[in-house]
Amino acid sequence: MNKxxxxxxxxxxxxxxxxTTASELARLCAAPPAGREVLLIPPFxxxxxxxxxxxxxxRFFLGAQNLYPADHGAFTGEISPAMLKDCxxxxxxxxxxxxxxxxxxxxxxxxxxxxxxxxxxxxxxLCVGETLDERKAGRLAEVIERQTRAGLSGVPVDVxxxxxxxxxxxxxxxxxxxxxxxxxxxxxxxxxxxxxxGIFGANGRLARILYGxxxxxxxxxxxxxxxxxxxxxxxxxxxxxxxxxRIVLA
Ligand code: 13P
Numbered sequence: 001m002n003k004x005x006x007x008x009x010x011x012x013x014x015x016x017x018x019x020t021t022a023s024e025l026a027r028l029c030a031a032p033p034a035g036r037e038v039l040l041i042p043p044f045x046x047x048x049x050x051x052x053x054x055x056x057x058x059r060f061f062l063g064a065q066n067l068y069p070a071d072h073g074a075f076t077g078e079i080s081p082a083m084l085k086d087c088x089x090x091x092x093x094x095x096x097x098x099x100x101x102x103x104x105x106x107x108x109x110x111x112x113x114x115x116x117x118x119x120x121x122x123x124x125x126l127c128v129g130e131t132l133d134e135r136k137a138g139r140l141a142e143v144i145e146r147q148t149r150a151g152l153s154g155v156p157v158d159v160x161x162x163x164x165x166x167x168x169x170x171x172x173x174x175x176x177x178x179x180x181x182x183x184x185x186x187x188x189x190x191x192x193x194x195x196x197x198g199i200f201g202a203n204g205r206l207a208r209i210l211y212g213x214x215x216x217x218x219x220x221x222x223x224x225x226x227x228x229x230x231x232x233x234x235x236x237x238x239x240x241x242x243x244x245x246r247i248v249l250a
Contacts (some may be wrong), residue, residue: 173213
């Protein structure tokens with residue numbers, strides 16, 4: 001299974017800035033190490049330019065930060081998988097913690113997005129993770145199970161598991177500089193793997209589980225080497241090409 005190095009640019013970068021960073025990354029990571037793939041996830045407005053900048057880059061992919069679970073219709077401000085694919089995206093995030101906690105997305109909506117996105121031909125990265133209060137209250141396993149099951153509830157069990165990623169992003173580690181410890185990452189990823197095997201059987205071993213939360217060049221190689229860590233989802237440290245390239249090449 002190829003390891004996925006995903007750059008979530010969140011609400012950063014104009015079209016020109018995104019194109020510059022993407023081109024620079026394609027140059028710096030012209031040949032990602034064997035078994036590694038790079039995924040760039042710019043804001044919607046910069047999808048086309050980012051895609052153009054990496055069009056000839058080997059093992060580079062384009063993703064979107066969100067989608068709405070309908071082909072078209074009266075959904076002001078939303079965007080459909082068909083529109084994302086039209087811009088060149090092959091991946092999309094569903095249920096990023098900022099959408100759950102700032103925009104109020106429910107488990108049920110995240111599940112609809114995951115199922116609809118997959119049915120529309122996108123690869124989906126379902127994001128799960130506990131808040132600090134939930135962790136302190138000993139509710140890690142319960143939260144991960146609830147979000148993972150709800151997120152995957154509408155997905156056919158015979159789906160190609162290589163089209164699914166689950167990103168474990170503890171909310172308290174996102175943008176805080178606090179990175180989960182190795183034991184905490186292994187524990188959470190083990191829980192996710194067990195859930196995936198429970199839902200998809202042996203195929204659950206083929207879905208990728210990513211870690212996200214304050215991944216930096218200095219901690220990436222240790223994290224990527226842990227059990228059941230099949231990639232990383234990087235926010236702040238993905239904004240500069242030089243810094244993110246050092247994660248991809250770590
Ligand atoms: P940071 O890498 O900035 O902590 O963000 C993680 C994240 O939310 C990626 O989706």
